[in-house]
Amino acid sequence: MAAPVAAPAALKRTPLYNLHRELGAKMVDFGGWEMPVQYAGILEEHRAVRERVGLFDVSHMGEFVVTGGGALAALQALTPNDVSKLADGRIHYSAFLTEKGTFVDDLLVYRRSAESYLLVVNAGNTPKDFAWAREHARGDVRVDDHSARWALIAVQGPRSAALMAKVASPDPSDLPYYGFRETKVEGAPTLVSRTGYTGEDGFEVYCPPEDAERLFRKFLEVGRAEGAVPCGLGARDTLRLEAKMALYGNDIDDTVTPWEADLGWIVKMGKGDFVGRDALAAQKAAGVPRKLVGFEMVDRGIGRHGYPAKTGAGPGVVTSGTHSPTLGKPIGLALLPTAATAVDTEFEVEIRGRAAAARVVPTPFYKRKEA
């Protein structure tokens, strides 16, 4: 058996690194960061988030602050979603796109005020995104990289609101989905948003790095009554995949457009010009050649990232695949020729040289019940 390799020492660490070790986490290299992949086990952590509450260190994420009288106009040109529709204290999902209309990154835009926005980007893309934003931002606007000023703890699961109500003041549990406010957690100044990457109700707590360990310990202690457990990137991946949330570097990258990724809803063609708009208009007019769809295996096996797919309409590729803890069977996402993307279409995944049958299914694989 080929054993997984221990992470080398040159990796970046979050302010919670020592606590992860103390909690017995298995650490891995994730986009240049030494992060916990699991503590007790992926299946158990996954279940905790679906049924109770789980705590994730996502301090590796990048945060940019966009300020100035021209901040709104600049962001309208930098991102495809319509930033003018955001009210103070609200968030939307968006992207940076190349001139070809493909993803530089996917990201969240927080509107703090008409002249101040927070952008949250993927860890491994932070330097690239920052250079790209600086290069493309026009007008009376400033883009600053504040990634090192924030640690980020995600509190996810049906019991997350009960947990937040006990530790935060003012209580953020009345926040709407994709809303945020500044609040205090155990006296520490935090920004709390009702967001997440798990398909469950949940919160993301931005705090100063020096407060991160104290807050994480407090969440664990107070959350004990709610069944809270620390969760690693392994469970984060199975949770996001069940909810069909795209992962940069797996499902989307600078070869994939939002139309292809089934993320057309973040593109507002009517709002005015933005980077990538012309290419997206051209692709829409010409016809979108491939689409990201969910699949299940018909034959045994797990179709994983990078495995070739063969459809009646030509070749495709698996972008993500795992064993779904909730469904108890293999699931995945694949980029397939558009003609082969109707639900129930069968295709083949090449699993280490063996052709295994798979079938296109509706997504998301898992949708939480409304409270």
Add this chain to the structure above:
Amino acid sequence: MDDLHYSESHEWVRVDGDIGTVGITDHAQKQLGEIVYLELPEVGHVFNADDEFGTVESVKAVSELYTPVSGEVVEVNKGAVAEPGIINDDPQGDGWLIKIKLSTDDEVRKLMTADAYAKYVREEQEG
């Protein structure tokens, strides 16, 4: 102490007459995490030592399985294929993988004892 023979790729072999039972070590199952899928060969398949004979998948990763001994597969653990979690629960017992009719008994002698394997794992972890 046990009567198992260990490979550098983290498999074990237990010899009973001319039959070798092969599985993965407790260290290996811990490294993999929860095993959800197991692929094993058909009975009758003949392998040389160090051949890949199957794959084991946890939620997160795929690993190839290598047989430390040569011979013909005479039995596969269908219970482990149906419920791969048994490999996590009892990797050196009920979680065995295949039984091989050994072509030679020389190969087993080249494998590690439990003590030597424990030392090998420690050194591997210290890098």
